[in-house]
Amino acid sequence: MKNYIKKTILTGIAGILLAPALQAVTVNIVTVGGNASIKVVQDRLTNSTSGLLPGGSITFNPTNSLIFRAAGAWNGGTTNVVWDFNFTGGAAAILDIANQNHVQLTDTNATAIPVSAISIVAPETVGINSTGLGLQQDFTLVAPIVFVKNPGADLVGVTNLTQRLANYLESSGGTLPATYFGGATANPVYYVGRNTAAAVRQVVDANVFFTGAAANYHTNSSGLPVQWAGAGSGTEVANNVKLIPGSIGTVAAQDVSTLPQLSYEGVFFSTASVTNGTYPIWGYERYIYFPSPDVRAPSTPQLNLITALENAVADPTYDHTSSFFVNKFVSYADVNANVSRSSTLDGGLIQSVIY
Numbered sequence: 001m002k003n004y005i006k007k008t009i010l011t012g013i014a015g016i017l018l019a020p021a022l023q024a025v026t027v028n029i030v031t032v033g034g035n036a037s038i039k040v041v042q043d044r045l046t047n048s049t050s051g052l053l054p055g056g057s058i059t060f061n062p063t064n065s066l067i068f069r070a071a072g073a074w075n076g077g078t079t080n081v082v083w084d085f086n087f088t089g090g091a092a093a094i095l096d097i098a099n100q101n102h103v104q105l106t107d108t109n110a111t112a113i114p115v116s117a118i119s120i121v122a123p124e125t126v127g128i129n130s131t132g133l134g135l136q137q138d139f140t141l142v143a144p145i146v147f148v149k150n151p152g153a154d155l156v157g158v159t160n161l162t163q164r165l166a167n168y169l170e171s172s173g174g175t176l177p178a179t180y181f182g183g184a185t186a187n188p189v190y191y192v193g194r195n196t197a198a199a200v201r202q203v204v205d206a207n208v209f210f211t212g213a214a215a216n217y218h219t220n221s222s223g224l225p226v227q228w229a230g231a232g233s234g235t236e237v238a239n240n241v242k243l244i245p246g247s248i249g250t251v252a253a254q255d256v257s258t259l260p261q262l263s264y265e266g267v268f269f270s271t272a273s274v275t276n277g278t279y280p281i282w283g284y285e286r287y288i289y290f291p292s293p294d295v296r297a298p299s300t301p302q303l304n305l306i307t308a309l310e311n312a313v314a315d316p317t318y319d320h321t322s323s324f325f326v327n328k329f330v331s332y333a334d335v336n337a338n339v340s341r342s343s344t345l346d347g348g349l350i351q352s353v354i355y
Helices: 002-018 038-046 090-099 163-172 199-208 234-243 271-275 300-313 316-321 332-338
Strands: 025-033 057-061 064-073 079-086 116-119 136-149 190-192 216-219 225-228 247-252 261-264 282-289 339-341 350-352
Touching: 025 090, 025 300, 038 057, 038 064, 038 300, 079 300, 090 116, 090 199, 090 282, 136 199, 136 234, 136 300, 136 332, 163 199, 190 234, 199 247, 199 282, 216 234, 234 247, 271 332, 282 300, 316 332, 332 339
Parallel strands: 025 079, 025 116, 190 216, 190 247
Antiparallel strands: 057 064, 064 079, 116 282, 136 247, 136 261, 136 282, 216 225, 339 350
16 A cells, blocks of 8 residues: 555656646737837837736837837736837838738848738728728727927918918928918928828828828938938928928827927817817728738737737727827727717718717
8 A cells, every 4th residue: 555655656746747847939920000109009018017018128120210029928928929010101011911011020131921000091091992802900099190390480470281281281392482371481381291101191191182292301411401202200200390491290199299280270189179070180090900711810829919909009098198198199989989980081071979
């Protein structure tokens, strides 16, 4: 009897010693998008107390800070996550998903096909039939866009743009005098806008009914305004507006910095003016991907991560308390409770849902 008990105990110990340790799992995922909400996404990923990858790291492409990698343990557990983001343009991101394009990663020697996109512009605005292609779209927030101006003397009297003035500005920047916009001098007004890969550019154009090639300006090496294709980020727009006298630019609200804002059709951007339907220049931010069983769909672990990030960004407590969100974005739930707008027609009619 004693021998039997001893043998049983030894066998149990051996079983414990030979049992495999819990193995960490690594999930790799690639997402493309625009940079309107880049700071929110980075915070929701790696915030040490509330992030998906608490205390995780962010590393950047050495030549482009809009391309970065978030890495860490999901909820501090045994699932390691390596999440690559290329946030160089929300309009281009939709095309990358639709056409399965390879995109640049943080590692300059690596590219990959993304499994999801984050954009504030509708696929239809950039020529993609989302229904026909079978794309899934999950809405997370509303991203307002504002006109900002150089604080110098040329535009002292300019406080508002009408739809017609905004359209003229984009088409004829550099040729119209400041007095045309209500300014103090006859010096030209320059338009500093985004490039066509940017969702911000597409949303602005849709709202002010602009089509065609924009007369975009930036500063050259001599500090003079010269025409170009447009900025790659809101930060770049803000920096150029600060440098070019008599300039007006378009940025997501998070990139306003210290620049004076202009009202549009007599209404300044605020959370209230968006939710009551009086300020129209905004887009729904959406997470876009192919749903299963499409072969282009995210894997189950990848989709779990995408959904977790969506929920973290749309969390009502976060949306009403975080400095990354308050007065820069508007809660999707708040907008959805008060006004409605086509999700496939940017710049479309805003209707009240409160009768």
